[in-house]
Amino acid sequence: MPLFCKQCNSRRLPEHHEAEKQTMWLCKKCENFVDMEDTIIREQTDEERQEVKRKLKEFEKTINFQDEKMIRRKGVN
Ligand SMILES: [Zn+2]
Numbered sequence: 001m002p003l004f005c006k007q008c009n010s011r012r013l014p015e016h017h018e019a020e021k022q023t024m025w026l027c028k029k030c031e032n033f034v035d036m037e038d039t040i041i042r043e044q045t046d047e048e049r050q051e052v053k054r055k056l057k058e059f060e061k062t063i064n065f066q067d068e069k070m071i072r073r074k075g076v077n
Contacts, residue, residue, distance in 0.1 A: 002038040005030055 002012055005027035012025035012034065024033035024041055031044040 001025075001036065002034045006038065 001014075002025045004010065005012055008027065008029045010027050010029045012027050014023050014025050015033075016023050017033075020041065022035060024035060025038075026033050026044060031049070033041045033044065035041055
């Protein structure tokens with residue numbers, strides 16, 4: 001498995017992609033994907049970069065406002 005990037009030796013992260021119907025390994029530094037054979041499939045698109053940022057923001061929000069969220073949920077009903 002391509003756990004490390006050949007270009008920069010950073011850790012690659014596996015991501016399943018529906019479009020490609022396979023797991024691709026992302027290097028966050030080089031911003032490209034390789035397949036299981038460590039062959040470069042393509043670069044990470046701007047859209048995907050934005051998506052990663054968005055998810056990270058949401059994740060941070062979840063951590064920071066977990067207590068607040070629980071209070072809000074109680075208030076819904
Ligand atoms: Zn890399």
